[in-house]
Amino acid sequence: MKLQNRLLLSLGVMAAAALAIGVLSLLTLHGIFDNQSKVYNSGQAVYHLKKVSDAYGLDVIGAIAKVRNGDSWAWEDGGKAVDNAQKEAEDHWKAYEAMDKTKDEKLQATIVGALIENNRHLMETLQTDFAAKNARDLEIQATSVIYPSINPILDNIRKLEDINEKIGEDAIAQAEKGFSTSFDLLAAAVAVILLGGLAVGFGMATGAIRPLGSLAQGFERNVEQIAGQSQQVSASSIQLSSHLLESAVQLQKAGSSTEQLVYVAQQNHQETVLARHHIEEAESAMTAGGESAQRTVDYIKGLGQGAERVFQVVKTIEEIAFQTNILALNAGVEAVRAGDQGKEFVLVVEEIRNLSQRCSQVARETSKLVTDNVRQTSEGVRLSEETGKVIAQALERSGKADSLLTVIQDGMEAQARTLRDIQTSNTNAEQAAYRNSAIGDRVRVLGSNLAQQAESLRDISRQWVNQVEGGPAKSGKSAEHKNVPAPAANAPAPQPHSPEKINASKEAPVMEKTGTDGSKIVQFNK
């Protein structure tokens, strides 16, 4: 080539380089001024983000701390605190989203950092809370699913923090380098830089972008991992919530059947008491009857003794009749012997004979009466004694029945006590189950919030990567992610989402360090 042409080419290239560098510097300056003018906005955005972080970090952690201390009613307060915190967080998040999204890397880093900080607090708190209540209140199965999901997230978050710091440092370094480079070039634009200047500028541009691009890709991949894992957490917590609710419902059913048992036991107990009362009444009636029978026996025996006396009297009367008869006969015989002289005597004899006959008759009748009476009396005594025996037997039997009933009654009282104990422990278990169900619900909500924020993170990262690389992100999975479903804060426990995702999350991601330009880069492999 001719020397003149080579000079012209060099001048043209230098001019082009100077122009390019000047444009670049202007853009940088513009960016800086843009950045300066947006300090107020970014400050506000950061403020909102910080409020979100505070809402989650302080209020929820505080409520959870209260509950961890064992204050069972603090679950209510904790739930309310979480609700308030969520509302506040949402408000601030909305405010943040309503603002102009800044394109400055430093600001992006701050935003991302705030989000990460927020989630980090959240997940650490959840982890420690689960650890505290693992054996007592929560389903071990559920926590064994959530636990492995949380750990990788925390690891990734820490790595993200490292990346974030790196990004921030690099961005600042880049900006400073950009400044110094542009000034140096402007100061010595015409005289010093030729291809070397252009080459340096070009090399700088490519050298800066590649690490940034790789970092952005790595970052986006990481964010997608977080999104996936937070989805898993959400799914697990939904599962846990439904499981706990089910247990609570079943406990309530058991409680109602126990209540029925208690009612029936009470009814039986009342009937037993009534039966005993009847027996007592019957016993007292029988005892009265027995006493009356005994009195009758004594009376009749008394009568018998009287009858004995009557018998004696009758015997005497009979003897008198006998003697009187003999006297009459003797008188009659004498009268016969006396002949005519005894005719007047015969009248006397007649009188005597009549008297004796009457005596005999009376004696006979009385004797018969007394005999009958005695027979009746002894019969009466026998009957009374038999009645007494029967009553005594009946009393004995009723005594046995009464003691049987006492045994039954004691048994029923013991049964009632046992049932009441069962009822009490059932009620306690019910309450605990409902509390656990409430916990599960909170966890579910927090998990879904986490998923939501991870989604937002992904959006931000995509935007950032787009800006950095000047096009759509080149990571392989941007078009393939499903959307995390928007959860309602108070929805009842639905079916768990995407069970296949839960099974695939068990392996922890492996770290590998690859250096392409000699700079320390951290990449994640699946």
Add this chain to the structure above:
Amino acid sequence: MNSAFDGVTFRLQDMVFAIDALKVREVVGGAEWLTEVDDRGAIQTRGRVMPVVDLRQLFGLDSLEKGGMNSFIAVQMPGGDRGQLAALWVDALLDMVHILPGGLKAAPGSIGGIPARFLQAVLEKDGQTIYVIQTDEIVREDLSGDKQLAKAAS
């Protein structure tokens, strides 16, 4: 037995007998039994001792229980001292009866265990059959076994 006479009636088992009142010295009740002398019972009343003629045994019946309410008819011993009496042991003393000869009928021979020679006549009165017996023969025969009394009787 051609004239009317008065009799003392008594019962033995279920039969009613009558004895001539003139033969009866006394009816006795409430006597004191004495210990047996030569297998014979005797009673004592108002200081007098009388041998007992067990009519039941004589008529083939079982004897009654000895007791204070036993009834006897004291009759004179035949042929003996007017003071010597024998006590006929009867079941129960009944009444005096006035017997007319027209009412008497001949004894039908022996009745049960009662030999015909003891029966004198039969009387129907107020639907009741009364056997009139001869006591002398009864006493004589009963006491004939007793040497002392037989000696006294003869």
